[in-house]
Amino acid sequence: MPIKAVLFDFIGTVVIEQDPIVLNWCFVEAFKDHNANVSVEVIRANRGKDKKQMIGDILSGASLPLHLTEPVLDSFRERLANALDNFRENEGATTLMNDLVKSGIRIGLGTGLPRDTFEAIFNYLGWHEKHFDYIGIAEEMANGRPHPDMIFDMMKKLGLGVDELIKVGDTVADIQEGRNAGVMTVAVLSGTQDEQDIRYQKPDFVIRSLKELREIIGFEKNQDTKTKNQKNSK
Numbered sequence: 001m002p003i004k005a006v007l008f009d010f011i012g013t014v015v016i017e018q019d020p021i022v023l024n025w026c027f028v029e030a031f032k033d034h035n036a037n038v039s040v041e042v043i044r045a046n047r048g049k050d051k052k053q054m055i056g057d058i059l060s061g062a063s064l065p066l067h068l069t070e071p072v073l074d075s076f077r078e079r080l081a082n083a084l085d086n087f088r089e090n091e092g093a094t095t096l097m098n099d100l101v102k103s104g105i106r107i108g109l110g111t112g113l114p115r116d117t118f119e120a121i122f123n124y125l126g127w128h129e130k131h132f133d134y135i136g137i138a139e140e141m142a143n144g145r146p147h148p149d150m151i152f153d154m155m156k157k158l159g160l161g162v163d164e165l166i167k168v169g170d171t172v173a174d175i176q177e178g179r180n181a182g183v184m185t186v187a188v189l190s191g192t193q194d195e196q197d198i199r200y201q202k203p204d205f206v207i208r209s210l211k212e213l214r215e216i217i218g219f220e221k222n223q224d225t226k227t228k229n230q231k232n233s234k
Helices: 020-034 038-045 051-060 067-080 093-102 115-124 149-158 172-181 195-200 210-217 221-233
Strands: 003-009 015-017 087-089 105-112 134-137 165-169 184-188 205-207
Touching: 003 134, 003 149, 020 038, 020 051, 020 067, 038 051, 051 067, 067 115, 093 105, 093 210, 105 149, 105 195, 134 149, 149 165, 149 172, 165 172, 165 210, 172 195, 195 205, 205 210
Parallel strands: 003 105, 003 165, 105 134, 165 184, 184 205
Antiparallel strands: 015 087
């Protein structure tokens, strides 16, 4: 069946950091605020998850008290709020999404950020003026990534089957999420995780630029068919 929808991850996929160190630094410093030393490597390996779950997993893995989860998350939010100018649209994201909409393909965004942090970046970039058919916030689901709750939620709300949706992301958790849902997965190498680790998850496609998604989806063909049908109906 033809692809009818794409669920994009937010940070690292359609939005990237001008300085890739900043977001990881926000995490490292948030842990330090509460006397917990966590390496950048550990932070990087856990990127893509719901941030509360991510912090809890890191604390648990380091045998640190889990009651620090909320305080660390609050510190992370505060530090990230002061670094909004570090975020920009990934090259070609708007053009790609506009073309997908014109082709009748529905667009969703999924994020592991808390809603207030997501909205701060989203509004800073002026994306409130864009069209999105679905926005998923991991912390508002029963389970965060790599559980496929966001994908199932989008499929249910938009009436989609597993063979009609593609998940596009830049982290191991993104690919695991898509595979757990049984949908096609596309890994874009624009984030901060190691390419080898991402390829190990066996995504259906690996791309270096969002522009490459056009050929995978083949939406130009969909647009040609749509235009032809419109002409024939006149």
